[in-house]
Amino acid sequence: MSFWHGRRVVVTGHTGFKGSWLSLWLQQLGADVCGVALDPPTDPSMFDEAKVAKGMRSEIADIRDLERVKVVLREHRPEIVFHMAAQSLVRKSYEDPVTTYATNVMGTVNVLESVRECDSVRAVVVITTDKCYENKEWVWPYRETDRLGGYDPYSNSKACAELVVSAYRNSFFSHAQYDRHRLAIATARAGNVIGGGDWAEDRLVPDIMRAFAAKQVLEIRNPNAVRPWQHVLEPLAGYLTLAERLCEAGVQYGDAWNFGPEHADAKSVEWIVRQLAEDWGEDAHWHVDGQTHPHEAQMLKLDWSRAAHALDWHPVLPLKNALRLTAEWYRRRNEGENARDITSEQIERYTQLSKDNQERTACAPTH
Ligand SMILES: NC(=O)c1ccc[n+]([C@@H]2O[C@H](COP(=O)([O-])OP(=O)(O)OC[C@H]3O[C@@H](n4cnc5c(N)ncnc54)[C@H](O)[C@@H]3O)[C@@H](O)[C@H]2O)c1
Numbered sequence: 001m002s003f004w005h006g007r008r009v010v011v012t013g014h015t016g017f018k019g020s021w022l023s024l025w026l027q028q029l030g031a032d033v034c035g036v037a038l039d040p041p042t043d044p045s046m047f048d049e050a051k052v053a054k055g056m057r058s059e060i061a062d063i064r065d066l067e068r069v070k071v072v073l074r075e076h077r078p079e080i081v082f083h084m085a086a087q088s089l090v091r092k093s094y095e096d097p098v099t100t101y102a103t104n105v106m107g108t109v110n111v112l113e114s115v116r117e118c119d120s121v122r123a124v125v126v127i128t129t130d131k132c133y134e135n136k137e138w139v140w141p142y143r144e145t146d147r148l149g150g151y152d153p154y155s156n157s158k159a160c161a162e163l164v165v166s167a168y169r170n171s172f173f174s175h176a177q178y179d180r181h182r183l184a185i186a187t188a189r190a191g192n193v194i195g196g197g198d199w200a201e202d203r204l205v206p207d208i209m210r211a212f213a214a215k216q217v218l219e220i221r222n223p224n225a226v227r228p229w230q231h232v233l234e235p236l237a238g239y240l241t242l243a244e245r246l247c248e249a250g251v252q253y254g255d256a257w258n259f260g261p262e263h264a265d266a267k268s269v270e271w272i273v274r275q276l277a278e279d280w281g282e283d284a285h286w287h288v289d290g291q292t293h294p295h296e297a298q299m300l301k302l303d304w305s306r307a308a309h310a311l312d313w314h315p316v317l318p319l320k321n322a323l324r325l326t327a328e329w330y331r332r333r334n335e336g337e338n339a340r341d342i343t344s345e346q347i348e349r350y351t352q353l354s355k356d357n358q359e360r361t362a363c364a365p366t367h
Contacts, residue, residue, distance in 0.1 A: 001351070003244050004029035008120070010078040012036045012063055012111060013085035014056070017198040018127070020046040021232050022082060022239070024340070025347050027055035034076040036061050036069060037085050046197030049339035063107035070114040077120040080243050083111045084127045086158075091202045093154035094294045104157035105164060112168045115183070123246035124185040125239050126165050130228060130260065130302050131155035132189055141228075141263065141301035144189070144256040151295060162187055162256065175251040184246040184254035190235035191228030191260045191302055194322060196329020196342065198232075204269055208276050209330045211286070218286035221293050223270035228302045230261040230315060231322035233350045238313045245311060257311070260302030265319035275320065279327050316354045 009026055013019040014035025026033045033056040040047040047053070057076065061068040063085050073081075086104050087093060093100040108126060115121045133142040134149025148163070150156030165187050173183045194205045201207075204220075211218035238259035245253040260266075277284035307313040317325065325346060332342050 001029055003247075004031045004240070007031045007080060008076060008078045009033050010036065010073060010076055010081045012081070012083045014052065014058065015040040015045065015047040015060075016084065016088065017046055017195070017200065018193060018232055018236065019084045020050060020052045020197060021195065021343065021347075022084070022236050023052050023056055024050060024343055025233075025236060025240070028344060028347060033057070034072065034078065035059065036063065036072050038062060042199040042201075044199055046199075046339070046343075049197065049333065050343050051340050054340075063110055064102055066110040066113060069110050070117060073114045073118040073121070077118065079120060079122050080247065081111065081115060081121055081124045082127065082239060082243070083108065083124065086127075087154065089200060089202060090131070090152050090154045090296060091294065093152055093157070097153035100153045101157050101160070104154070105160045108161040108164045112164065112185075116168075116172055121183055123243045124183070125243050125246070126161065126185065126187045127239065128158040128161050128187050128189050129155070130189050130191050130258070130300055131297070132159040132162050135297045135300060137297065137299050139299060139301070141260070141266075141303035142258070143303045144258055144306055151297065169254060173254075175254065178251045182250075184251045186242055186246055186254050187256045188235065188239055188242060189256060189258050189302065190238070191230045193230055193232040193235060194326050195232035196326055196333065196346070197339065204272060205276070205326060208273060209327075212276070212280045212284045213330070213334060215283050218273065218284075219289040220269055220273055220286055221289050222296055222298075223268065223273075223288050224298060225269050225296060226266050226299050226301070227269070228260040228266045228300060229272065229319055229322070230259075230265070231317045231325060231350075233347065234261070234315050234317065234322075235259040237316070237350075237354065238307060238311070241311050241313050253310070257307050258302045258304045259307055259313065260304040261315050261319060263301065265315075266301045267319060272323070275323055276327060279324065314357070316350065316357055
Protein backbone atom coordinates (compact mmCIF):
# COMPACT_ATOMS: atom_id res chain seq x y z
CA MET A 1 0.00 0.00 0.00
CA SER A 2 3.06 2.30 0.26
CA PHE A 3 2.74 2.44 -3.53
CA TRP A 4 0.05 5.10 -3.13
CA HIS A 5 1.99 7.58 -1.00
CA GLY A 6 2.26 10.86 -2.93
CA ARG A 7 0.71 9.42 -6.15
CA ARG A 8 -1.36 11.86 -8.19
CA VAL A 9 -4.78 10.33 -8.76
CA VAL A 10 -8.02 11.48 -10.39
CA VAL A 11 -11.30 9.87 -9.31
CA THR A 12 -14.41 10.65 -11.35
CA GLY A 13 -17.63 10.21 -9.37
CA HIS A 14 -15.93 11.04 -6.04
CA THR A 15 -19.17 12.52 -4.64
CA GLY A 16 -21.02 9.19 -5.05
CA PHE A 17 -21.16 6.19 -2.75
CA LYS A 18 -18.21 4.16 -4.06
CA GLY A 19 -16.26 7.27 -5.07
CA SER A 20 -16.47 8.63 -1.51
CA TRP A 21 -15.16 5.39 0.00
CA LEU A 22 -12.35 5.21 -2.59
CA SER A 23 -11.39 8.87 -2.10
CA LEU A 24 -11.19 8.43 1.68
CA TRP A 25 -9.14 5.26 1.30
CA LEU A 26 -6.73 6.98 -1.10
CA GLN A 27 -6.42 9.91 1.30
CA GLN A 28 -5.59 7.49 4.11
CA LEU A 29 -2.89 5.96 1.89
CA GLY A 30 -1.35 9.40 1.34
CA ALA A 31 -2.32 9.88 -2.33
CA ASP A 32 -2.76 13.33 -3.85
CA VAL A 33 -6.39 13.00 -4.99
CA CYS A 34 -8.50 15.15 -7.27
CA GLY A 35 -12.18 14.33 -7.88
CA VAL A 36 -14.47 15.26 -10.77
CA ALA A 37 -18.22 14.77 -10.38
CA LEU A 38 -21.59 16.44 -10.14
CA ASP A 39 -22.94 17.32 -6.71
CA PRO A 40 -23.65 14.31 -4.48
CA PRO A 41 -26.53 12.34 -5.99
CA THR A 42 -28.38 11.95 -2.65
CA ASP A 43 -29.21 13.94 0.46
CA PRO A 44 -27.88 12.89 2.92
CA SER A 45 -24.73 11.66 1.19
CA MET A 46 -21.58 9.89 2.22
CA PHE A 47 -19.61 12.71 0.56
CA ASP A 48 -21.03 15.39 2.85
CA GLU A 49 -21.39 13.29 5.99
CA ALA A 50 -17.79 12.03 5.89
CA LYS A 51 -16.44 15.41 4.70
CA VAL A 52 -14.66 13.67 1.83
CA ALA A 53 -13.62 16.96 0.18
CA LYS A 54 -11.51 17.87 3.24
CA GLY A 55 -8.46 15.87 2.17
CA MET A 56 -8.53 16.32 -1.60
CA ARG A 57 -9.21 18.68 -4.49
CA SER A 58 -12.88 18.45 -5.44
CA GLU A 59 -14.10 19.72 -8.82
CA ILE A 60 -17.85 19.84 -9.34
CA ALA A 61 -18.05 19.34 -13.10
CA ASP A 62 -20.04 17.41 -15.70
CA ILE A 63 -18.19 14.64 -17.54
CA ARG A 64 -20.43 15.33 -20.54
CA ASP A 65 -18.43 18.57 -20.87
CA LEU A 66 -15.24 17.45 -22.63
CA GLU A 67 -13.37 20.74 -22.19
CA ARG A 68 -13.97 20.78 -18.40
CA VAL A 69 -12.65 17.25 -18.01
CA LYS A 70 -9.60 18.08 -20.13
CA VAL A 71 -8.81 21.10 -17.95
CA VAL A 72 -9.02 19.08 -14.71
CA LEU A 73 -6.61 16.45 -16.02
CA ARG A 74 -4.28 19.06 -17.49
CA GLU A 75 -4.12 20.88 -14.14
CA HIS A 76 -3.83 17.88 -11.81
CA ARG A 77 -1.55 15.80 -14.09
CA PRO A 78 -2.53 12.42 -12.57
CA GLU A 79 -0.57 9.23 -12.95
CA ILE A 80 -3.69 7.13 -12.29
CA VAL A 81 -7.35 7.70 -13.22
CA PHE A 82 -10.31 5.82 -11.71
CA HIS A 83 -13.40 6.48 -13.81
CA MET A 84 -16.53 5.83 -11.71
CA ALA A 85 -18.86 8.73 -12.55
CA ALA A 86 -22.09 7.36 -13.97
CA GLN A 87 -25.85 7.35 -13.93
CA SER A 88 -25.73 4.23 -11.79
CA LEU A 89 -29.35 3.11 -11.30
CA VAL A 90 -31.28 0.58 -13.40
CA ARG A 91 -34.74 1.98 -12.64
CA LYS A 92 -33.68 5.56 -13.35
CA SER A 93 -32.29 4.39 -16.69
CA TYR A 94 -35.81 3.29 -17.71
CA GLU A 95 -37.08 6.80 -16.84
CA ASP A 96 -34.21 8.69 -18.46
CA PRO A 97 -32.28 6.59 -20.99
CA VAL A 98 -30.87 9.64 -22.78
CA THR A 99 -29.05 10.96 -19.71
CA THR A 100 -27.94 7.43 -18.88
CA TYR A 101 -26.31 6.90 -22.30
CA ALA A 102 -24.93 10.46 -22.48
CA THR A 103 -23.24 10.07 -19.08
CA ASN A 104 -22.15 6.47 -19.22
CA VAL A 105 -21.07 6.26 -22.85
CA MET A 106 -20.07 9.78 -23.99
CA GLY A 107 -18.84 10.55 -20.47
CA THR A 108 -16.44 7.62 -20.80
CA VAL A 109 -15.36 8.83 -24.25
CA ASN A 110 -14.68 12.29 -22.77
CA VAL A 111 -12.59 10.88 -19.91
CA LEU A 112 -10.51 8.75 -22.29
CA GLU A 113 -10.15 11.62 -24.75
CA SER A 114 -8.84 13.82 -21.89
CA VAL A 115 -6.45 11.03 -20.88
CA ARG A 116 -5.21 10.94 -24.48
CA GLU A 117 -4.10 14.56 -24.16
CA CYS A 118 -2.51 14.16 -20.72
CA ASP A 119 0.91 12.56 -20.98
CA SER A 120 1.30 12.06 -17.19
CA VAL A 121 -1.30 9.22 -17.08
CA ARG A 122 0.12 5.67 -16.74
CA ALA A 123 -2.98 3.72 -15.69
CA VAL A 124 -6.75 4.02 -16.15
CA VAL A 125 -9.33 1.82 -14.42
CA VAL A 126 -12.84 2.21 -15.88
CA ILE A 127 -15.53 0.92 -13.54
CA THR A 128 -18.41 -0.73 -15.38
CA THR A 129 -20.56 -3.45 -13.75
CA ASP A 130 -21.49 -7.13 -13.44
CA LYS A 131 -24.62 -6.19 -15.42
CA CYS A 132 -22.63 -5.57 -18.62
CA TYR A 133 -22.93 -9.25 -19.64
CA GLU A 134 -25.68 -10.62 -21.84
CA ASN A 135 -27.74 -12.18 -19.08
CA LYS A 136 -28.81 -15.70 -19.91
CA GLU A 137 -30.58 -16.29 -16.56
CA TRP A 138 -28.43 -19.32 -15.99
CA VAL A 139 -26.83 -20.51 -12.75
CA TRP A 140 -23.21 -20.21 -13.90
CA PRO A 141 -21.14 -17.17 -13.00
CA TYR A 142 -20.13 -14.89 -15.89
CA ARG A 143 -16.51 -14.80 -16.99
CA GLU A 144 -14.64 -11.87 -18.52
CA THR A 145 -14.74 -13.66 -21.90
CA ASP A 146 -18.56 -13.95 -21.93
CA ARG A 147 -20.57 -11.92 -24.39
CA LEU A 148 -21.48 -8.33 -23.45
CA GLY A 149 -25.13 -7.28 -23.55
CA GLY A 150 -27.44 -5.53 -21.10
CA TYR A 151 -31.26 -5.67 -21.25
CA ASP A 152 -32.05 -2.27 -19.74
CA PRO A 153 -30.47 1.10 -20.68
CA TYR A 154 -28.18 1.17 -17.61
CA SER A 155 -26.72 -2.31 -18.15
CA ASN A 156 -26.51 -1.74 -21.87
CA SER A 157 -24.79 1.65 -21.50
CA LYS A 158 -22.13 -0.04 -19.35
CA ALA A 159 -21.61 -2.72 -22.03
CA CYS A 160 -21.20 0.19 -24.49
CA ALA A 161 -18.65 1.77 -22.13
CA GLU A 162 -16.72 -1.52 -22.24
CA LEU A 163 -16.69 -1.31 -26.05
CA VAL A 164 -15.55 2.32 -25.93
CA VAL A 165 -12.58 1.32 -23.75
CA SER A 166 -11.75 -1.52 -26.09
CA ALA A 167 -11.80 0.81 -29.13
CA TYR A 168 -9.58 3.40 -27.39
CA ARG A 169 -7.18 0.68 -26.31
CA ASN A 170 -6.92 -0.74 -29.82
CA SER A 171 -6.76 2.59 -31.60
CA PHE A 172 -4.61 4.77 -29.33
CA PHE A 173 -3.05 2.69 -26.54
CA SER A 174 -2.34 -0.63 -28.20
CA HIS A 175 -0.31 -3.32 -26.51
CA ALA A 176 2.13 -3.32 -29.42
CA GLN A 177 2.86 0.42 -29.02
CA TYR A 178 3.17 0.40 -25.22
CA ASP A 179 6.83 1.51 -25.24
CA ARG A 180 5.73 4.69 -27.00
CA HIS A 181 2.54 5.66 -25.10
CA ARG A 182 3.30 3.98 -21.67
CA LEU A 183 -0.38 3.81 -20.74
CA ALA A 184 -2.46 0.77 -19.76
CA ILE A 185 -6.29 0.74 -19.48
CA ALA A 186 -8.44 -1.87 -17.75
CA THR A 187 -12.14 -2.23 -17.01
CA ALA A 188 -13.49 -3.55 -13.71
CA ARG A 189 -16.80 -5.37 -13.32
CA ALA A 190 -17.89 -5.70 -9.69
CA GLY A 191 -20.98 -7.12 -8.02
CA ASN A 192 -23.75 -5.35 -6.12
CA VAL A 193 -21.96 -3.44 -3.42
CA ILE A 194 -23.20 -2.73 0.07
CA GLY A 195 -21.73 -0.60 2.82
CA GLY A 196 -22.44 2.36 5.07
CA GLY A 197 -23.23 5.73 3.53
CA ASP A 198 -25.34 4.63 0.55
CA TRP A 199 -28.62 6.56 0.36
CA ALA A 200 -29.51 5.86 -3.29
CA GLU A 201 -33.18 5.36 -4.18
CA ASP A 202 -34.23 1.88 -5.30
CA ARG A 203 -31.15 0.12 -3.99
CA LEU A 204 -31.91 -2.71 -1.63
CA VAL A 205 -29.72 -2.00 1.39
CA PRO A 206 -30.39 1.77 1.55
CA ASP A 207 -34.13 1.04 1.17
CA ILE A 208 -33.94 -1.46 4.03
CA MET A 209 -31.98 0.88 6.30
CA ARG A 210 -34.35 3.79 5.64
CA ALA A 211 -37.48 1.71 6.33
CA PHE A 212 -36.16 -0.03 9.47
CA ALA A 213 -34.82 3.22 10.98
CA ALA A 214 -38.19 4.96 10.35
CA LYS A 215 -40.09 1.89 11.71
CA GLN A 216 -41.89 1.61 8.35
CA VAL A 217 -42.88 -1.58 6.54
CA LEU A 218 -40.30 -2.29 3.81
CA GLU A 219 -41.73 -3.15 0.37
CA ILE A 220 -39.56 -5.53 -1.65
CA ARG A 221 -40.00 -5.85 -5.39
CA ASN A 222 -37.99 -8.80 -6.55
CA PRO A 223 -37.55 -11.26 -3.65
CA ASN A 224 -36.09 -14.12 -5.69
CA ALA A 225 -33.53 -12.11 -7.66
CA VAL A 226 -30.01 -13.41 -6.95
CA ARG A 227 -27.07 -10.99 -6.98
CA PRO A 228 -23.35 -11.22 -6.20
CA TRP A 229 -23.43 -9.03 -3.06
CA GLN A 230 -20.17 -7.76 -1.59
CA HIS A 231 -18.92 -5.07 0.77
CA VAL A 232 -17.84 -1.90 -1.05
CA LEU A 233 -14.25 -2.28 0.22
CA GLU A 234 -13.86 -5.60 -1.66
CA PRO A 235 -14.03 -4.27 -5.23
CA LEU A 236 -12.19 -1.10 -4.17
CA ALA A 237 -9.29 -3.28 -2.99
CA GLY A 238 -9.44 -4.93 -6.42
CA TYR A 239 -9.36 -1.57 -8.24
CA LEU A 240 -6.36 -0.41 -6.19
CA THR A 241 -4.46 -3.64 -6.86
CA LEU A 242 -5.30 -3.49 -10.54
CA ALA A 243 -4.14 0.13 -10.88
CA GLU A 244 -0.89 -0.74 -9.15
CA ARG A 245 -0.26 -3.62 -11.58
CA LEU A 246 -1.13 -1.44 -14.58
CA CYS A 247 1.44 1.12 -13.44
CA GLU A 248 4.16 -1.37 -12.61
CA ALA A 249 3.70 -4.11 -15.21
CA GLY A 250 1.80 -2.26 -17.93
CA VAL A 251 -0.34 -3.69 -20.69
CA GLN A 252 -0.36 -7.31 -19.63
CA TYR A 253 -3.06 -6.30 -17.12
CA GLY A 254 -4.86 -4.01 -19.57
CA ASP A 255 -8.18 -5.73 -20.18
CA ALA A 256 -11.37 -6.71 -18.27
CA TRP A 257 -11.50 -7.95 -14.65
CA ASN A 258 -14.33 -9.33 -12.52
CA PHE A 259 -14.36 -8.73 -8.76
CA GLY A 260 -17.10 -10.73 -7.06
CA PRO A 261 -17.91 -12.45 -3.76
CA GLU A 262 -17.45 -16.11 -2.80
CA HIS A 263 -19.93 -18.11 -4.88
CA ALA A 264 -21.99 -19.10 -1.82
CA ASP A 265 -22.55 -15.37 -1.19
CA ALA A 266 -24.61 -14.84 -4.34
CA LYS A 267 -27.92 -14.67 -2.45
CA SER A 268 -31.51 -13.68 -3.12
CA VAL A 269 -32.98 -10.31 -2.22
CA GLU A 270 -35.25 -12.04 0.31
CA TRP A 271 -32.24 -13.66 2.01
CA ILE A 272 -30.61 -10.23 2.46
CA VAL A 273 -33.81 -8.73 3.88
CA ARG A 274 -34.28 -11.61 6.35
CA GLN A 275 -30.65 -11.38 7.47
CA LEU A 276 -30.74 -7.62 8.07
CA ALA A 277 -34.17 -7.85 9.73
CA GLU A 278 -32.81 -10.48 12.14
CA ASP A 279 -29.80 -8.27 13.00
CA TRP A 280 -31.99 -5.17 13.38
CA GLY A 281 -34.51 -6.63 15.84
CA GLU A 282 -38.23 -6.24 16.39
CA ASP A 283 -38.72 -2.90 14.56
CA ALA A 284 -37.96 -4.58 11.22
CA HIS A 285 -41.03 -5.38 9.07
CA TRP A 286 -41.32 -6.13 5.37
CA HIS A 287 -43.61 -7.56 2.73
CA VAL A 288 -43.45 -8.37 -0.99
CA ASP A 289 -44.86 -5.68 -3.27
CA GLY A 290 -46.96 -7.69 -5.77
CA GLN A 291 -47.13 -4.98 -8.48
CA THR A 292 -45.57 -5.27 -11.94
CA HIS A 293 -42.19 -3.55 -12.33
CA PRO A 294 -39.75 -2.98 -15.20
CA HIS A 295 -37.66 -6.03 -16.08
CA GLU A 296 -34.66 -6.82 -13.87
CA ALA A 297 -32.47 -9.90 -14.21
CA GLN A 298 -33.28 -12.78 -11.84
CA MET A 299 -29.93 -14.59 -11.74
CA LEU A 300 -26.53 -12.92 -11.76
CA LYS A 301 -23.22 -14.35 -10.57
CA LEU A 302 -19.61 -13.38 -11.26
CA ASP A 303 -16.55 -15.54 -11.76
CA TRP A 304 -13.49 -13.83 -10.30
CA SER A 305 -11.01 -16.72 -10.74
CA ARG A 306 -8.88 -14.59 -13.01
CA ALA A 307 -8.42 -11.81 -10.42
CA ALA A 308 -7.56 -14.46 -7.81
CA HIS A 309 -5.01 -16.10 -10.08
CA ALA A 310 -3.34 -13.09 -11.70
CA LEU A 311 -3.81 -10.30 -9.13
CA ASP A 312 -3.87 -12.44 -5.98
CA TRP A 313 -7.12 -10.66 -5.10
CA HIS A 314 -9.64 -12.53 -2.92
CA PRO A 315 -12.78 -11.47 -1.07
CA VAL A 316 -12.05 -10.88 2.61
CA LEU A 317 -15.51 -10.44 4.14
CA PRO A 318 -18.13 -13.21 4.03
CA LEU A 319 -21.55 -11.73 3.24
CA LYS A 320 -22.85 -12.04 6.81
CA ASN A 321 -19.88 -9.99 8.06
CA ALA A 322 -20.32 -7.47 5.24
CA LEU A 323 -23.96 -6.99 6.26
CA ARG A 324 -22.99 -6.60 9.91
CA LEU A 325 -20.35 -4.00 9.03
CA THR A 326 -22.92 -2.13 6.95
CA ALA A 327 -25.61 -2.16 9.65
CA GLU A 328 -22.97 -1.11 12.21
CA TRP A 329 -22.03 1.91 10.05
CA TYR A 330 -25.65 3.16 9.88
CA ARG A 331 -26.34 2.44 13.54
CA ARG A 332 -23.23 4.33 14.76
CA ARG A 333 -23.97 7.24 12.43
CA ASN A 334 -27.61 7.37 13.62
CA GLU A 335 -26.29 7.48 17.19
CA GLY A 336 -24.33 10.63 16.30
CA GLU A 337 -20.82 9.28 15.66
CA ASN A 338 -18.68 11.09 13.08
CA ALA A 339 -19.14 9.41 9.65
CA ARG A 340 -15.55 10.04 8.59
CA ASP A 341 -14.21 8.38 11.74
CA ILE A 342 -16.49 5.34 11.30
CA THR A 343 -15.42 4.98 7.66
CA SER A 344 -11.69 5.37 8.39
CA GLU A 345 -11.92 2.85 11.19
CA GLN A 346 -13.74 0.33 8.98
CA ILE A 347 -11.10 0.78 6.24
CA GLU A 348 -8.37 0.09 8.83
CA ARG A 349 -10.18 -3.02 10.10
CA TYR A 350 -10.63 -4.28 6.54
CA THR A 351 -6.95 -3.69 5.72
CA GLN A 352 -5.86 -5.56 8.85
CA LEU A 353 -8.21 -8.46 8.05
CA SER A 354 -6.84 -8.61 4.53
CA LYS A 355 -3.24 -8.73 5.84
CA ASP A 356 -4.14 -11.47 8.36
CA ASN A 357 -5.74 -13.53 5.57
CA GLN A 358 -2.67 -13.16 3.37
CA GLU A 359 -0.37 -14.23 6.20
CA ARG A 360 -2.58 -17.23 6.99
CA THR A 361 -2.55 -18.29 3.32
CA ALA A 362 1.23 -17.85 3.12
CA CYS A 363 1.73 -20.03 6.23
CA ALA A 364 -0.78 -22.74 5.24
CA PRO A 365 0.81 -26.12 4.48
CA THR A 366 0.79 -27.08 0.79
CA HIS A 367 -0.48 -30.54 -0.12
N1 LIG B 1 -23.32 0.53 -6.33
C1 LIG B 1 -23.26 -0.65 -6.94
O1 LIG B 1 -23.80 -1.67 -6.47
C2 LIG B 1 -22.47 -0.79 -8.21
C3 LIG B 1 -22.29 -2.07 -8.75
C4 LIG B 1 -21.55 -2.23 -9.92
C5 LIG B 1 -21.01 -1.11 -10.54
N2 LIG B 1 -21.21 0.14 -10.02
C6 LIG B 1 -20.61 1.28 -10.73
O2 LIG B 1 -19.70 1.91 -9.82
C7 LIG B 1 -19.67 3.32 -10.07
C8 LIG B 1 -19.99 4.09 -8.80
O3 LIG B 1 -21.28 3.67 -8.34
P1 LIG B 1 -21.97 4.35 -7.08
O4 LIG B 1 -22.81 3.33 -6.46
O5 LIG B 1 -20.96 5.05 -6.27
O6 LIG B 1 -22.91 5.44 -7.82
P2 LIG B 1 -23.48 6.80 -7.25
O7 LIG B 1 -24.76 7.03 -8.01
O8 LIG B 1 -23.52 6.83 -5.78
O9 LIG B 1 -22.43 7.88 -7.73
C9 LIG B 1 -22.32 8.29 -9.07
C10 LIG B 1 -21.29 9.40 -9.18
O10 LIG B 1 -21.24 9.82 -10.55
C11 LIG B 1 -21.41 11.23 -10.58
N3 LIG B 1 -22.05 11.63 -11.84
C12 LIG B 1 -23.24 11.23 -12.35
N4 LIG B 1 -23.46 11.86 -13.52
C13 LIG B 1 -22.38 12.66 -13.75
C14 LIG B 1 -22.00 13.56 -14.78
N5 LIG B 1 -22.76 13.77 -15.85
N6 LIG B 1 -20.82 14.22 -14.66
C15 LIG B 1 -20.02 14.04 -13.58
N7 LIG B 1 -20.32 13.20 -12.58
C16 LIG B 1 -21.49 12.52 -12.67
C17 LIG B 1 -22.26 11.56 -9.37
O11 LIG B 1 -22.15 12.94 -9.05
C18 LIG B 1 -21.62 10.64 -8.35
O12 LIG B 1 -20.42 11.21 -7.89
C19 LIG B 1 -20.66 3.57 -11.20
O13 LIG B 1 -19.94 3.60 -12.41
C20 LIG B 1 -21.58 2.37 -11.14
O14 LIG B 1 -22.18 2.10 -12.37
C21 LIG B 1 -21.94 0.31 -8.86
